[in-house]
Amino acid sequence: MRFRLCIDAAPRLRQHIADGRTTITTPTQPEDTPSHWATYGRGLIDAAKLPGWMVVASMTGFGALVNSADMSMTVAVVATIFIWGLPGQVAFVEFFLLGTPVFSLLLVSSLANIRFLPMSLSLVPLFRGSKIGWRFRYLWTFMMSVNTWVGLLRKVPDLTQEQRWSYYFGYSTVCMGAGAIASAIGYILADTLPFPVTITLVLLNPVYFAFVFAATRSRAAALALIAGAVTGPPLYLLTPEWSLPICGIIAGTAGFYADRWLNRRAA
Amino acid sequence: MIGDWANAQTWSPLVLAFMAAAATYLWRAIGTTIAAKIDPDSDLFQWIACVAYGLFAGLIARIIVFPVGVLEQSAMIDRLGAMVIGFIIFFLTRRNIFAATFSAAGAFLLVTWLRAGGVL
Numbered sequence: 603m604r605f606r607l608c609i610d611a612a613p614r615l616r617q618h619i620a621d622g623r624t625t626i627t628t629p630t631q632p633e634d635t636p637s638h639w640a641t642y643g644r645g646l647i648d649a650a651k652l653p654g655w656m657v658v659a660s661m662t663g664f665g666a667l668v669n670s671a672d673m674s675m676t677v678a679v680v681a682t683i684f685i686w687g688l689p690g691q692v693a694f695v696e697f698f699l700l701g702t703p704v705f706s707l708l709l710v711s712s713l714a715n716i717r718f719l720p721m722s723l724s725l726v727p728l729f730r731g732s733k734i735g736w737r738f739r740y741l742w743t744f745m746m747s748v749n750t751w752v753g754l755l756r757k758v759p760d761l762t763q764e765q766r767w768s769y770y771f772g773y774s775t776v777c778m779g780a781g782a783i784a785s786a787i788g789y790i791l792a793d794t795l796p797f798p799v800t801i802t803l804v805l806l807n808p809v810y811f812a813f814v815f816a817a818t819r820s821r822a823a824a825l826a827l828i829a830g831a832v833t834g835p836p837l838y839l840l841t842p843e844w845s846l847p848i849c850g851i852i853a854g855t856a857g858f859y860a861d862r863w864l865n866r867r868a869a
Numbered sequence: 870m871i872g873d874w875a876n877a878q879t880w881s882p883l884v885l886a887f888m889a890a891a892a893t894y895l896w897r898a899i900g901t902t903i904a905a906k907i908d909p910d911s912d913l914f915q916w917i918a919c920v921a922y923g924l925f926a927g928l929i930a931r932i933i934v935f936p937v938g939v940l941e942q943s944a945m946i947d948r949l950g951a952m953v954i955g956f957i958i959f960f961l962t963r964r965n966i967f968a969a970t971f972s973a974a975g976a977f978l979l980v981t982w983l984r985a986g987g988v989l
Contacts, residue, residue: 652966667938677886680883680890684886685893686893690893702877704877711889711893716896718893720917721900722904724904726901743898798981801939811929813969815926830930850924854917854924
């Protein structure tokens with residue numbers, strides 16, 4: 603993969619002076635793989651395909667929801683960019699309408715996005731091989747959504763360690779920009795969108811992610827997904843606030859060990 | 870009893886949005902800080918990824934089975950039916966995310982439209 607990329611770029615010879623000797627390298631060597639702008643651009647292009655449009659659809663639905671709650675358009679855009687996780691954003695609007703205490707509102711909208719903790723844990727180590735990538739790790743997790751997380755994880759085998767951050771940065775720029783614009787558009791269109799369209803836009807997000815995850819090639823992840831789908835709803839009935847973290851730990855552990863058990867049996 | 874100041878509706882929604890954002894960023898920041906100590910090739914790393922996947926599946930299933938807000942106004946059978954159609958297309962098209970998503974959403978849109986028009 604790396605080799606194929608190099609053919610796209612015009613071959614350049616570079617002189618390196620090290621240890622008092624001059625060496626000439628060609629772009630087939632890892633340090634000369636395409637520039638950060640090139641991988642940034644690839645991130646932009648990949649995100650502008652299906653993922654970006656899914657963000658547009660779901661954030662349009664969110665904008666319409668904010669409008670129906672009589673909040674301002676600024677709130678819609680701010681919530682999208684800074685909370686940047688739809689379940690928490692939706693919980694924010696709905697608990698506001700319920701008139702709950704501020705503490706409950708913050709707790710629920712934050713817990714609805716607790717997935718960002720395990721997601722950061724599995725995203726950040728990927729940037730360790732790059733100086734710039736590592737320096738800006740708190741920015742990368744700020745820009746992280748399910749889309750950008752999956753987008754990078756899928757692409758990791760095709761990227762060098764140094765290319766990861768620029769690809770991810772490009773990918774996230776499109777997703778965040780599209781999300782911000784779409785929530786404003788959704789807010790403006792709220793009164794003109796027919797009800798079936800609004801409700802379908804709200805459903806689109808979970809449906810899309812169900813298939814994004816179902817497409818995983820890892821057996822451990824697939825087993826964790828099945829366990830999570832089965833345990834999620836009953837746990838919600840037991841404890842609405844804490845169901846997600848509990849479900850994640852139970853289902854994740856079940857998937858992880860079931861996969862190892864199957865491996866051992868096959869061996 | 871709680872004082873009036875504690876009711877979220879007495880606060881500015883914009884201020885609350887920033888507070889909710891800070892409360893959400895906490896998870897990202899904690900993860901980023903701890904991640905410095907995790908080896909991407911370790912079992913622990915794999916287990917954490919599994920937890921993330923389990924959490925997503927639980928969240929999606931919860932939204933479909935027990936939705937809050939706008940989705941509450943749709944019938945459970947419509948939501949489940951849309952997912953089933955999506956998964957059938959997903960496996961028929963050899964895991965095409967695009968085809969699956971649009972057939973599920975299309976089926977749901979159609980059936981909600983028919984219900985809104987009084988056909989169903």
